Amino acid sequence: MMGEILVFVEHDQGQLSPSAGEALTAARELGERLSQKTAAVLVGQAAEGLGTMCAEYGVQFAYCLTSPVLSDYGPETWGQAIVELANQCSPSVILSVGTDRGNEVLAQVAARLSAPFAANSTVVQRGDAWEITRVQWGGSLLEDIVVDSELLIASYNHHSIEPAFFPGDNEIEVRTVEVELDPTLGRTVIRDRVTLTEGVTLSTASVVVSGGRGVGSAEGFAQLEELADLLGGRVGCSRAVTNNGWRSHTDQVGQTGTRIAPEIYIACGISGAIQHWVGAMASKNILAINTDREANMVTKAGYAVIADLHEVIPAVIEEVKRRRS
Amino acid sequence: MRVLVCVKRVPAPGSRINISPDQLNVDTAHLGFTTSPHEECALEEAAQIIEEHGGTVTVLTAGPTEAEEQLRYAASVGGTDFVLIPNNSGGDWDPERTANAITQAVNKLEAEDGQFDLIMFGNESADAGGFQVGVRVAVALDRPIVNGIKGIEINDRVFTARREVDTGVEVYQLEAPAVLGIREGINLPRYPTMKGRLASKKAEIAIAPIEVHPGGQNKVRLHRPEERVTETNVLGESAAAAARVVDLLDELGVL
Numbered sequence: 134m135m136g137e138i139l140v141f142v143e144h145d146q147g148q149l150s151p152s153a154g155e156a157l158t159a160a161r162e163l164g165e166r167l168s169q170k171t172a173a174v175l176v177g178q179a180a181e182g183l184g185t186m187c188a189e190y191g192v193q194f195a196y197c198l199t200s201p202v203l204s205d206y207g208p209e210t211w212g213q214a215i216v217e218l219a220n221q222c223s224p225s226v227i228l229s230v231g232t233d234r235g236n237e238v239l240a241q242v243a244a245r246l247s248a249p250f251a252a253n254s255t256v257v258q259r260g261d262a263w264e265i266t267r268v269q270w271g272g273s274l275l276e277d278i279v280v281d282s283e284l285l286i287a288s289y290n291h292h293s294i295e296p297a298f299f300p301g302d303n304e305i306e307v308r309t310v311e312v313e314l315d316p317t318l319g320r321t322v323i324r325d326r327v328t329l330t331e332g333v334t335l336s337t338a339s340v341v342v343s344g345g346r347g348v349g350s351a352e353g354f355a356q357l358e359e360l361a362d363l364l365g366g367r368v369g370c371s372r373a374v375t376n377n378g379w380r381s382h383t384d385q386v387g388q389t390g391t392r393i394a395p396e397i398y399i400a401c402g403i404s405g406a407i408q409h410w411v412g413a414m415a416s417k418n419i420l421a422i423n424t425d426r427e428a429n430m431v432t433k434a435g436y437a438v439i440a441d442l443h444e445v446i447p448a449v450i451e452e453v454k455r456r457r458s
Numbered sequence: 459m460r461v462l463v464c465v466k467r468v469p470a471p472g473s474r475i476n477i478s479p480d481q482l483n484v485d486t487a488h489l490g491f492t493t494s495p496h497e498e499c500a501l502e503e504a505a506q507i508i509e510e511h512g513g514t515v516t517v518l519t520a521g522p523t524e525a526e527e528q529l530r531y532a533a534s535v536g537g538t539d540f541v542l543i544p545n546n547s548g549g550d551w552d553p554e555r556t557a558n559a560i561t562q563a564v565n566k567l568e569a570e571d572g573q574f575d576l577i578m579f580g581n582e583s584a585d586a587g588g589f590q591v592g593v594r595v596a597v598a599l600d601r602p603i604v605n606g607i608k609g610i611e612i613n614d615r616v617f618t619a620r621r622e623v624d625t626g627v628e629v630y631q632l633e634a635p636a637v638l639g640i641r642e643g644i645n646l647p648r649y650p651t652m653k654g655r656l657a658s659k660k661a662e663i664a665i666a667p668i669e670v671h672p673g674g675q676n677k678v679r680l681h682r683p684e685e686r687v688t689e690t691n692v693l694g695e696s697a698a699a700a701a702r703v704v705d706l707l708d709e710l711g712v713l
Contacts, residue, residue: 206628208593208603208604208605209602209603231589233605233606233621233623236582236589236590236605237589237593237604237605237606240589240590240593240594241593241597243590243594244557244590244593244594244596244597244598245597248674249552249553249554249673249674249675250553250588250589250590250675251675252582252587252588252589252590253587253589268587269585269586269587269680270471270475270584270585270587271584271587272683273471273475273683274475274477274484274680274681274682274683275680275681275682275683276586276677276679276680277677277678277679277680277681278675278676278677278678279676279678280674280675280676281674281675281676282674288589320602320632320633321602321603321604321630321632322630323628323629323630324629324630324631325628325629326626326627326628326629327626327627327629328625328626329625329626329627330624330625330626331625334624334625335624336624337624339712340707340712364707364712364713365712366712375643376646378646381643382608382642382643383622383643385642385643388584389495389496389584389641389642389643390642390643396710396711396712397706397707397710397712405473406473407471407473407474407475408584414686417710418706418710420693420703420706421690429473431690432688432690433686433688433690434688434690435688435689435690435691436690436691436692436693436703436706437690437691437692437693438692438693438694438695438699438703439692439694439695440694440695440696440697440699444696444697445696445697445699445700445703447697448697448698448699448700449700449703449704451700452700452701452703452704453704453707453713456704456708456713457713
């Protein structure tokens with residue numbers, strides 16, 4: 134089979150995204166399996182300096198796509214830029230990680246190339262045809278599909294790949310490709326940004342202290358806030374909490390909220406419906422604090438305290454302070 | 459303002475999702491059905507838009523005859539017109555086929571009653587989660603689309619759309635006719651009122667049969683991910699467990 138593997142590497146205004154390591158690791162691994170060369174795709178002139186960072190993951194080539202309309206992120210301009218590159222180099226695979234942008238850009242690419250798109254894949258194999266396993270229901274079920282197309286366009290499920298540097302003296306060849314884009318596609322480029330959080334966010338925090346219906350009220354979250362602050366973490370919540378108006382949807386962990394992958398997820402008074410679980414299941418450790426020993430979250434957690442969260446959390450806060458003083 | 463909202467009928471699962479014996483679908487024998495959550499919010503947003511600006515909300519779905527239930531629900535919470543593209547194949551169409559059918563339906567509805575100023579999709583469906591139908595329709599219609607939208611302001615014919623990202627908000631401006639992928643959290647959907655329930659009973663549902671070819675993605679089977687078998691280590695049954703909790707935090711290097 135001819136063609137190379139292109140992997141869309143996300144950045145924001147020249148800042149490499151945390152998912153970039155996942156994308157590059159997955160692409161290099163697939164390239165090794167299929168004996169094909171792998172190239173990182175960086176969109177926009179702001180990304181020109183990022184090629185060498187891609188080398189650390191063992192990718193030998195990078196394309197940096199430039200055009201006056203690629204000044205900032207826009208799903209249509211970025212998608213069409215990758216289409217232009219694909220038309221020039223006829224890749225066999227176009228990959229990304231299934232983040233908001235990763236799925237949005239590849240959906241644009243697939244629509245424009247009239248090709249199938251397998252979002253949030255966990256397994257990519259080439260037999261007689263492309264054989265893919267992808268997630269349904271946010272990860273509660275898996276679906277095996279066969280993709281009837283020479284060109285495979287697929288995203289990897291976010292947090293399903295462990296990023297790994299490639300050992301050795303890695304060299305990368307970076308090619309700048311000027312692409313011609315219809316300026317009208319600039320209609321969906323970002324117009325403005327509002328920065329709300331500096332530093333640690335829900336999806337990058339190493340500690341997430343999360344509350345469910347069991348917290349009982351908006352005020353009940355003050356204790357969770359205090360513990361999260363002490364540990365340099367963030368507060369999350371379940372859908373029941375946002376539906377009750379106790380917290381903003383921004384804090385919601387789950388299938389329709391944020392997917393998280395902290396070192397430890399402290400789930401307080403959360404029963405653990407599947408829609409919540411799929412947002413939290415990538416956590417490395419889970420501590421459930423719940424009065425119900427049979428709650429889903431408790432049976433799925435590695436650690437549990439079977440007691441009232443409003444008694445446990447203040448005691449934990451006191452203990453943390455005591456050990457630090 | 460002429461608004462179209464595309465919705466999907468999905469099972470409302472409990473704590474576990476079972477698979478049908480032929481491994482191709484979710485076993486829905488004991489399940490109710492609902493509108494996919496992002497789309498329920500899209501519908502609420504559309505209802506609020508026409509309350510403020512006037513106009514109509516057409517609600518479209520592709521699905522089995524039973525999807526009429528979701529269209530009738532839509533009628534009870536602000537929808538004004540309803541279209542069902544029948545798919546009685548017993549399973550979902552693939553995303554390309556769904557997008558193709560919706561595109562044809564939009565062309566037909568626009569030829570009859572004029573262009574939609576805004577078409578809304580959910581960011582992704584709760585079940586299949588293909589993340590593409592809205593984008594494919596927008597590209598086919600050559601209209602701008604941005605996904606993940608959690609805020610819309612309308613000024614003249616310009617939609618200012620806000621998307622939450624990890625660190626804040628990205629702001630986009632799309633001129634009508636436009637397409638938006640809506641995310642849960644943009645609003646809290648209303649419950650049907652008595653008046654709404656009446657409207658739901660009276661709603662007329664247009665059936666729009668559309669011939670579409672399958673796309674390139676073929677389902678082989680559904681299966682369950684390997685379940686993480688977890689032995690839960692109970693650290694205690696009272697606030698006295700705090701010391702062991704902090705030991706754990708220390709061990710994990712987050713203290």
